[in-house]
Amino acid sequence: MAFGWLNLTPEQLDDLTPREFNNKLRGFQELYELKSRDNWERSRLLASTLLMPHTKKGKGIAPQKLWPFDWDKQPEIPERISAERIKYIDEKRKLIKDGFKKGNGKARS
Numbered sequence: 001m002a003f004g005w006l007n008l009t010p011e012q013l014d015d016l017t018p019r020e021f022n023n024k025l026r027g028f029q030e031l032y033e034l035k036s037r038d039n040w041e042r043s044r045l046l047a048s049t050l051l052m053p054h055t056k057k058g059k060g061i062a063p064q065k066l067w068p069f070d071w072d073k074q075p076e077i078p079e080r081i082s083a084e085r086i087k088y089i090d091e092k093r094k095l096i097k098d099g100f101k102k103g104n105g106k107a108r109s
Contacts, residue, residue: 040069 003013006024016024041063048063055061064072 037069037071043067044069 003010005028008016008024013021044063044067048061048066051066052060
């Protein structure tokens, strides 16, 4: 990897700490993934454009609908915790904390 993908000389590799090497490798992998993603996006756009003349007027196919990729999915937004749930968790936390203070913090069998 060091001599091929990262194009490092043996001297450069010897001068790197394991953390620096890991950062270089991770950066290379991210760059490779971005280039690959760009090529796939270009292919999808081309396919969508080529299909335009064969669809009804004004009803073109969106590239994302024609050829969906995993990275098109939006991350799910976590739902907010209700005030009642926060109160319940806080009460349980206090009970557990008080139990340990009294010496009852042993695990039950």
